[in-house]
Amino acid sequence: MRGACPVGRGPRARLPSRNRERPPAPRLTAAPPVAINQADRSARASPAAATDAKENHRAQGDNDMAMKRRAESSFVLFDVTYADGTQTSNRKVPLSVLDDPAGEAAIKAAIAAQDRQIALASGRPRGEIKSVKRSRT
Numbered sequence: 001m002r003g004a005c006p007v008g009r010g011p012r013a014r015l016p017s018r019n020r021e022r023p024p025a026p027r028l029t030a031a032p033p034v035a036i037n038q039a040d041r042s043a044r045a046s047p048a049a050a051t052d053a054k055e056n057h058r059a060q061g062d063n064d065m066a067m068k069r070r071a072e073s074s075f076v077l078f079d080v081t082y083a084d085g086t087q088t089s090n091r092k093v094p095l096s097v098l099d100d101p102a103g104e105a106a107i108k109a110a111i112a113a114q115d116r117q118i119a120l121a122s123g124r125p126r127g128e129i130k131s132v133k134r135s136r137t
Contacts, residue, residue, distance in 0.1 A: 073095070074094060074095050074096075075092040075093060075094060075095060076092075076093050076094075076095055076098060076134065077089075077090045077091065077092060077093075077134070077135035078090075078091045078093055078107065078111065078132050078133065078134055078135055079091070079132075079133045079134075079135050080111055080129055080131075080132055081129075081130045081131045081132075081133075082126060082127040082128065082129060082130055083127045083128040083129070083130045084127045086127070089135065090135055091111055091114065093107055093110050093111060094110065097110045104132060107132050108129050108132055111129060111132065112129060115129075
């Protein structure tokens with residue numbers, strides 16, 4: 001009978017035991033001593049010194065945790081409705097256009113200029129702008 005193996009004589013029975021052949025694991029030793037700077041020593045001495053040490057780290061640019069800062073945007077987003085009923089969302093308009101005394105007319109003019117550039121690139125002109133509303137984002 002080919003392929004028949006007596007009990008305990010399968011293909012794995014010939015392999016050496018994993019535990020006996022493996023060398024012992026290296027023992028873990030204590031980490032080498034780390035040099036402690038003066039700010040850390042003073043932080044351990046008193047709670048008031050701890051805040052001073054943190055302020056020193058922050059002054060040096062070492063933050064405990066990085067804070068995400070919101071970038072100041074130079075654009076404002078608008079939703080545009082065209083005369084044919086189509087809508088586009090989140091159209092960027094420069095912040096400087098909002099300061100214009102013309103108000104909504106200046107915003108429509110800025111978006112119309114963008115539409116002309118898009119129409120030149122795509123070959124599909126946009127219709128007339130019916131209304132403009134600031135996006136809520």
